[in-house]
Amino acid sequence: MMQNEPKNIIVIGAGFAGLSAAAYLAKAGHSVSVIEKNAEIGGRARQIRTDKGYTFDMGPSWYWMPDVFERFFADFGYKASDFYTLTKLDPQYAIVFGKEDIMNIPSDMTGIARLFEGLEKGAADALKSFMSEAAYKYKVGIEKLVYKPGLSLLEFADIDLIRGAFRLQAFTSLSKHVQKNFKHPQLRALMEFPALFLGAIAQDTPALYSLMNYAGLALGTWYPQGGFGQVTAAMKTVAENAGAKFITNESVTGFEINNKRVSKVITNRGSYEAEGVIGAADYHHIDQQLIDAKFRNYDQAYWNKRTMAPSALIFYIGVKRKVQRLIHHNLFFDEAIETHADEIYKNPQWPSKPLFYVCCPSKTDSTVAPAGHENVFILMPLATGIKDSEALREIYFDTIMTRLETYCGEDIRSAIDYRKSYCIADFVADYNSFGGNAYGLANTLRQTAVLKPSIKNKHLQNIFFAGHLTVPGPGVPPAIISGNVAANQLLNYLKN
Template structure:
C-alpha cells in the first residue's frame, strides 16, 4: 500500500463557480468528527471554504471507535465495507483513490452463518457460489437467488439514480417523468415489507433469515423494513464484502489526513454547548458555535464565528441540546413518533490461540426469529440465545492481534434502553450488560463448538446502550441511527437542512439518506452541494454545474 502521506494533493483548489448560485468563501463549522462530519468538512474545504471541525472525543471517527489493549486492536463500530463505489467517489473528489489510501482485501467467503446448537453453518460467497449455497438448502433456490440478485441490482441502480443522491428539497423530484414511470414497480417495494418480499420467493426459513438480516444493519427488522431494501443483497451477494487492512480505524485516519491536507482545522476534546442564531429581521441565521475544551481543567468557554454550521452529530442531540426551542425543526411530539432503531451490547474479546471454527464475519441466527426482533423493538429482555453478529478480523488481518491469537468483536442487537447501563473492562460493566455479554459468549462457544472459549479470553471489554449516549450523544442509546422503517426512509427521513435557520444543515445517520458509512458520505455530498449552490440531483462534482456521473457499479 502506498503510504497515505504520499497521496497527491486534492485536484480542486477552488469552488465551483459554474453552480446555479455562487457563494463567497464562508466559514463553516462542522459539529462532529464521524464519517459524515469528516466527509463534509473535506468536500467544503476542497471547494474553497474555511472549515473548522469540532469533535467532543479525543479521537475522530464517531461511532467508528477503536480500542487497543495488550496487543489487540479492536474496531468498536462499523465492520462491513460495502458500496465501495460510494467511498471511492469521495476519495476521488478529494484528489486521491481508495487504492492509494487503503489496503483493501476481498473476503471469500464473505461471511459464515450459524443456524443453531447442532453446529450447522453455511459459507456465502458472491454470484454463482451464493446461488449454489442456496441450492444446497432448498431445491430451486439457486435459480431463485440468481433472479433475486438481478432484481436487487436493478433496485440498487434505481436508488442511486432517484433516491440516495437527492435531498428531496424540491418538488421537482416527485415530478420527474422517469420516476413517475417507475411508480408501478416502486409502489409494492415501498409499501410491502422485506420479510414478505423474501417469503414469496423462498420457503426455507434459513434462506429467509439470510436475505432478511440486512434489515438489522439498517436499524430495523425484516418485518418493518420496506421491500426496496432487498437491494442490500446486491451489495454482499453480488458486489462482495471487502475489508481495509488495519481495520476501519485506517479508513478514519485516511480521511483525517485528507481533510487536513485540504485545510480543515480539526479540534478534538471540543464539546459543543450551543449554536447561536442571529435575531435579525427575516429568516434567522447561524452566527457562532460555543464549545468547551474538555481536555483542560476549568470551564473556559470558546466561541467560533460561523457563516454556516453543519451538524454531523445525532440530530436529536443537536436540536434539543444545542438549539433554542423556537429554532428546532422537529417538535417534541414528532420525536415521540420516531423509532431510534436498536441499541446493542458490544463485546471485544482477545482470545488466546486460534479459532478455526469462525470466519471473518459470522452471523448466528436464532430459530425464534420473530420473537427475537419483537424483544428488541418492544424493549424487553433478551432470551439467553439470540441473534448475534461476530467479527473476527484476525482471520484476515494479522496486525489486530498478537501472533497466534484471535480478535473477536461481538454485537448483540438490544433494545434502545440506556437504563441497561454501560459496559466496562473485564466484566465490570453494569449487571444487565454483562449478563447479555456472558450469554453471547456461551452461545458462540456452544454453537461453533468452542467449549473452552471462556477460559481462553485474555482481554474483555463490553459496551452498553448508555455508552452510545455518553460517547456519541445517541438518542435513547441507538447504535446505528433512526431505523429505516417506511416512515423514516427516503423523503420521509429528516431533512438535511433546518428550514427555520439559514445556514444550518444536518448530515449523518439521523438524516437523509440514512444509516451506514456510504450513506453518511452521500449525506455529506448532499449538504456540500447545497452550500455550494448546486440544486441538481446526483453525485457532487466540483468542476461543473452538472452532477457527476453515477459511481461505478459491479461489472461496469
C-alpha cells in the same frame, strides 16, 4: 462580501458524515473547522488500541457498497487503494443456525446460486430473477435516490423513477418480497438479514431495500486491512489536504443567532465565527439541546414517535490463543429472530433468547492482535432507551459466551486477556446518542426520504444536518453520502 470569498464553516462531529461534509466544503474553497467532542476522530468507527497489542474497531465492521467509498475518494482525485488495502472475504460470512447447521456464504454468485439450489429446488433461478431486480434497484437507488436531500417530493419527479416506480417496490415489505421468491426458512433468513443493517425488521422495511442483497451478495463483503480506523484516517487526510482543520476534545454547547442565521458556534472552550454549519453529531441532541426552543425543527413528542434502529451491547475481547471454528463474520441465528425483534421494536426489553454477531478480524488481519492471539468483537442488538447496567452486561456476557463456547467446542473465557463492554450508556456519553441508539433511525416506509427528519433547519437559514438520523439513513455508505448531500445544500445556500 464577495460571493467567491471563503466562508467560515463549522462541522460538528467527525464521524463519517462529518468527515465527508468537511472534505467537500473545503474542496469548494471554504475555511472549514471540524469540532469533535472525543479525543479521536471517527465517531462510532473509532478504534481501541490496547497495551496488549489489540486494535478493536469500536463500531462498523462490514465494508459493503465499495463503490460509494470509491466515489468519495474519486471526487478528490484519489482511490481507496491510495490509503488502505481491501481484502475480499471468502466466505463472506457464516450464518449459524445450530452447532452443526452452518451456512457459509460464498464470495461469488455462482457459488451462492449452487448453495440456494442445494437447499431448495428452483431457488437458483429465483435468485437470478431476485438479484436482477435488486441490481436495478441498486443502480436507481444509488444514482437517483440516495443523493437527494429529501426536502420535496418534486425531487422524485424524475422520468426514470416514475417509469420504474413499480419495480422499485417502495410500498411492499422486504419480508413479503423474499417470501414470494423463497420458501426455505434459511434462505429467507439470509435474504432478510440485511434489513438489520437498515435498523428494522424485514416486515417493516420496504422491498426497495432488496438493493442491499445486491450490495452484500453480488458486490461482496470486504475488509480494510488495519480496520475501519484506516478508512476514517483516509477521509481525514482527504479533508485536511483540501484545507479542513480538526479540533478534538471540544464540545459544542450552543449557538449565537442573528437574523435567523447561526453567527457563532459556542463550545466548552470558546466560540467560532460561522457563516455556515453542518450538524453531523446526533441530530436529536443538536435539535433539542443546542438550539433554542423557538428555532428547533421538532418538539420532543416528534422524536419520541420515531422508530429507532437498535442499540447494541458490544464486547471487545482479546483471546490469547486461536479460536478454530470462527471465521471473520459469524451471525448466530440459532434462536427465533421474531422473538428478539419483538423485544427490540414492539416490547422493548433485554432479550430472552438473543441473536448475536461475532467478528473475528484477526482471521484476516495479523495487525489487530498479537501473534497467536484472536481479536473477537461480539454485538447483540438491543432496544433503545432501556436500562443499562454492569450487572445486566455481565449476565448477557455469560449467556453469549456459553453459546459461543458450545458452538466452538472449546473454553474461550479462560484464555481472555482483554475485555471491555460498550452499551446504551456509552453511546449516550460518547455520542449524545438519542436513546443510546447504535445505528440511527430505522429505514421504515414511514421514515424514508421526505419522511425523515429534515436535512435543513426550518428556521435558521445556514444550518444543515448530516448523519444517520436524516437522509439517506443508517450505515457507513449512507453516512458518507449524507455528508456530501448536506455539504451541497450548504454550498447552494452560500451562493445565494
